[in-house]
Amino acid sequence: xxxxxYDIVIGLEAHAHLLTRTKMxxxxxxxxxxEANSQTCPVCIGMxxxxxxxxxxxxxxxxxxxxxxxxxxxxxxxxxxxxxxYPDLPKNxxxxxxxxxxxxxxxxxxxxxxxxxxxxxxNIHLEEDAGKLLHPEGSGAVYSQVDLNRAGTPLLxxxxxxxxxxxxxxxxxxxxxxxxxxxxxxxxxxxxxGSLRFEASVSLxxxxxxxLGNRVEVKNLNSVRAVLNALAYEIxxxxxxxxxRERIDRETRLWNEELSRTERMRSKEEAQDYRYFPExxxxxxxxxxxxxxxxxxxxxELPNERKWRFEDEYALPSYDAGVLTQxxxxxxxxxxxxxAGRAEVSDPARLxxxxxxxxxxxxxxxxxxxxxxxxxxxxxxxxxxxxxxxIESGKISNTIAQQLLPIMIETGEDAGRIAxxxxxxxxxxxAEIEKLMDEVLAANPKPVADYRSGKKAVFGFLVGQAxxxxxxxxxxxxxxxxxxxxxxx
Amino acid sequence: xxxxxxxxxxxxxxxxLSRQELELFSGxxxxxxxxxxQLNTLDTTGVEPLAQAVEVVNALREDNPADxxxxxxxxxxxxxxxxxxxxxxAVLE
Numbered sequence: 001x002x003x004x005x006y007d008i009v010i011g012l013e014a015h016a017h018l019l020t021r022t023k024m025x026x027x028x029x030x031x032x033x034x035e036a037n038s039q040t041c042p043v044c045i046g047m048x049x050x051x052x053x054x055x056x057x058x059x060x061x062x063x064x065x066x067x068x069x070x071x072x073x074x075x076x077x078x079x080x081x082x083x084x085x086y087p088d089l090p091k092n093x094x095x096x097x098x099x100x101x102x103x104x105x106x107x108x109x110x111x112x113x114x115x116x117x118x119x120x121x122x123n124i125h126l127e128e129d130a131g132k133l134l135h136p137e138g139s140g141a142v143y144s145q146v147d148l149n150r151a152g153t154p155l156l157x158x159x160x161x162x163x164x165x166x167x168x169x170x171x172x173x174x175x176x177x178x179x180x181x182x183x184x185x186x187x188x189x190x191x192x193x194g195s196l197r198f199e200a201s202v203s204l205x206x207x208x209x210x211x212l213g214n215r216v217e218v219k220n221l222n223s224v225r226a227v228l229n230a231l232a233y234e235i236x237x238x239x240x241x242x243x244x245r246e247r248i249d250r251e252t253r254l255w256n257e258e259l260s261r262t263e264r265m266r267s268k269e270e271a272q273d274y275r276y277f278p279e280x281x282x283x284x285x286x287x288x289x290x291x292x293x294x295x296x297x298x299x300x301e302l303p304n305e306r307k308w309r310f311e312d313e314y315a316l317p318s319y320d321a322g323v324l325t326q327x328x329x330x331x332x333x334x335x336x337x338x339x340a341g342r343a344e345v346s347d348p349a350r351l352x353x354x355x356x357x358x359x360x361x362x363x364x365x366x367x368x369x370x371x372x373x374x375x376x377x378x379x380x381x382x383x384x385x386x387x388x389x390x391i392e393s394g395k396i397s398n399t400i401a402q403q404l405l406p407i408m409i410e411t412g413e414d415a416g417r418i419a420x421x422x423x424x425x426x427x428x429x430x431a432e433i434e435k436l437m438d439e440v441l442a443a444n445p446k447p448v449a450d451y452r453s454g455k456k457a458v459f460g461f462l463v464g465q466a467x468x469x470x471x472x473x474x475x476x477x478x479x480x481x482x483x484x485x486x487x488x489x
Numbered sequence: 490x491x492x493x494x495x496x497x498x499x500x501x502x503x504x505x506l507s508r509q510e511l512e513l514f515s516g517x518x519x520x521x522x523x524x525x526x527q528l529n530t531l532d533t534t535g536v537e538p539l540a541q542a543v544e545v546v547n548a549l550r551e552d553n554p555a556d557x558x559x560x561x562x563x564x565x566x567x568x569x570x571x572x573x574x575x576x577x578x579a580v581l582e
Contacts, residue, residue: 020552027555036573037560045563057552078540085503087577133580145574148563273501278540286546 003239006204009212010170010231011122011162014177015155016187017129017195018061023152024128025052025095025282030154032193036147044128044152046091052281054079058154060291061186062102062126065156067295068184068302069121071103076286079126079279084272087146088131096127096157098276108160108180109304110172116308119173120161129153150194156187162201162212167228174198174224179303183328191223198227203248204238213238214250218262221255230255234262306331314338314352323360329374334359336381337388344389354388362405370409378412379405387415395419396426399472426475430482433474437482440466451487459483490519 023030026043043050066073077100081093101123108119131151133144158177164170178196181187189196198221203213218234221227233255238248253262301309303325310321310331325331337355338348345351363384367374379387387404390396396404396419404415404424411418419425441448444465447458466479492511495518499506506514557563564570569577 022552022554027550027553028557029554035560037563037575038573039557040563041555041557045558047566053548053550055552056549059549083501087575087580133577134574135579142579143569143571143576144578144580145571146577147574275501278538280541283541283543283545283548288547 003235005207006239006242007207007209008165008235009162009203009205009215010164011160011201011215012164012170012173012227013160013199013201014158014174015129015197015199016158016181016189018058018154018156019185019187020055020057020061020154022055024055024058024126024154025152028152030150032190032195034149036145037149039149040151044090045148052095052279054282054285055154058126059285060295061154062124062156063287063291064184064295064299065158065181065186066103066106066124067292068180068186068299069103069106069108069124069158071106071121071124073103073287073292074100076100076284077102078284079282080276081279082127082274082276084274086130087144088133088148088151090131090148090151094127094130095279095282097125098274099278101125108173108176110169110176111304111307112168112172114168117163117169119163119169122159122161124156124158127155127157129155162203162215167231170200170231171224171228174227176304179326183303184299194222197221198224200227200231202231202234202238204235204242206242213242214248216248216250216262217252219252219254219265220257222257226255226257229260230262233260237262300328303328310334314356315349316352316356320353320356320360324356327374330359330364333363333374333377333381333384337384340382340385341388344385345392351388351392354392355384358384358388362402366405366409377409379408383408383414390415390419394426394475396424397472397476400424400426403472424473426473430478433470433478433482434486436469436474437466437479437486440469440483441486448487459487462487490515490522 017030020030022028023039023044026041028039028041028044031039043052063073077097079095080098082096082098083093085092103124104122106121106124108121110117110119129150129152131146131148133146135144160173164173178189181196182189187195191197199217199219200221201215201217203215205211205213216234216238218230221230234253241248252265254265255261256263307318307321307325310316310324311318314321316324324334334355337359338352341351341355342348345354363374363377363379366372367377387401387408391398391401396415400419401415404418407413407418407422408415440462444462447461450458451462462483463476463480466483467474467476470479492515495511495515496506499511560573564573564575567575569575
């Protein structure tokens with residue numbers, strides 16, 4: 001049977017480093033790229049007799065994510081020990097939340113070509129990261145090296161329900177989660193630095209079958225691309241196995257990037273037994289109403305929600321809304337410019353689209369070329385609105401507007417003032433244009449004669465000459481009208 | 490508690506036990522569990538499980554960095570180290 005004869009069921013686990021200066025249970029720094037083992041203390045390297053203390057900022061950021069994703073938050077929560085042995089885990093247990101996760105039953109709303117969909121969250125919880133293992137290059141290395149700088153870094157785990165049914169949804173989920181955590185300043189989500197990581201689980205069942213197949217967990221996914229490639233491979237592998245009436249084992253597999261395949265993880269062949277129990281060194285957290293009120297009050301619109309509002313409120317195409325809401329500061333800039341232009345431009349949808357074109361085009365290009373953040377851009381939203389107003393009222397042409405923007409950036413002046421001072425205002429005065437057109441016709445006797453003898457194709461050439469004569473300031477429509485009138489006579 | 494359970498727990502705890510020790514500890518652990526099991530005769534209906542003897546609620550610290558150990562001090566207690574790193578047997582997966 002082809003893959004299309006199976007229902008695909010995918011769930012994702014995300015691990016995100018929280019944007020704190022210090023670790024989850026001690027005051028060591030969490031600076032990425034610091035020299036090996038320079039950010040550790042007796043607490044995070046598991047010395048006996050130490051006392052962990054919860055980082056308030058980490059707790060608040062985690063609660064912020066739970067509120068943002070509409071989770072139910074327990075009134076009281078605790079931490080638990082997850083016991084296992086691995087050389088990157090100095091305490092031989094990870095402090096996590098197993099019995100009372102910080103949030104349950106929320107959702108992340110995504111958008112694909114098939115529309116919007118809510119991906120349910122099983123839970124969000126707070127835990128600590130492990131250290132890093134390094135394997136010295138060269139064949140026959142008999143040892144590994146451990147750097148414990150990362151051990152104890154505050155880690156948010158976000159576990160979805162098995163709600164995704166194709167790779168488009170998986171990609172949209174990862175992108176939405178990243179954008180949201182970034183926008184809410186919960187995590188910097190740098191996958192290349194490991195501050196956002198994913199693990200996937202996938203199972204197949206014949207179309208419409210009620211019972212889920214055995215799920216396979218896939219680890220060692222270091223990029224969005226790796227997640228998608230590994231899942232595509234795993235879906236094909238499972239479909240082929242089911243076709244051959246083979247059993248799919250419930251197991252953990254590792255993505256082998258080099259060979260583009262998943263491989264059984266030997267160390268996980270035996271069922272894990274983590275022997276969770278409540279962490280005796282940490283007291284309970286009673287979630288205060290004032291915390292949640294403060295979080296709700298400071299919580300801005302989620303990026304996706306803002307995108308959808310842009311589509312509704314400004315009648316923007318989905319593409320525009322997506323580009324504009326990619327970064328919060330860009331979206332803020334766009335909204336401020338539209339608001340500033342409202343008084344002058346009567347058609348709100350047209351205003352929004354013209355401003356959108358400018359922001360997505362010239363403004364982003366200038367920011368990129370000049371390596372400037374939009375918050376430091378000399379052309380304020382009000383100034384951009386001024387420029388757009390000049391175009392919409394016919395006082396300058398689009399071509400002139402393109403020339404104006406760089407001057408606005410250099411001088412910090414507003415568009416109207418520059419256009420006036422430099423004589424860039426569009427000439428719509430018919431008498432003046434008529435005079436200029438007479439000059440153009442006089443200077444080009446041959447094309448004029450050609451036109452009059454029926455070679456209408458030279459019209460474009462004459463318009464070009466006319467625009468050059470007026471240095472682009474003449475209203476092109478008026479030019480074409482007058483030129484036609486004069487040539488036809 | 491049978492020898493198989495003790496063997497499983499020993500493996501989870503990375504403790505090597507001989508045949509004789511497995512037998513010996515099965516008996517001893519059973520005795521301990523039976524002793525503790527007397528608590529099960531108490532009626533605990535409506536009593537919340539207790540995780541800490543001293544309940545300090547919302548003990549939080551601010552996100553302010555403090556000095557860490559020097560690398561020399563950090564690795565000093567490790568059985569083996571190479572330069573700035575702890576050294577452990579090769580980990581393949």
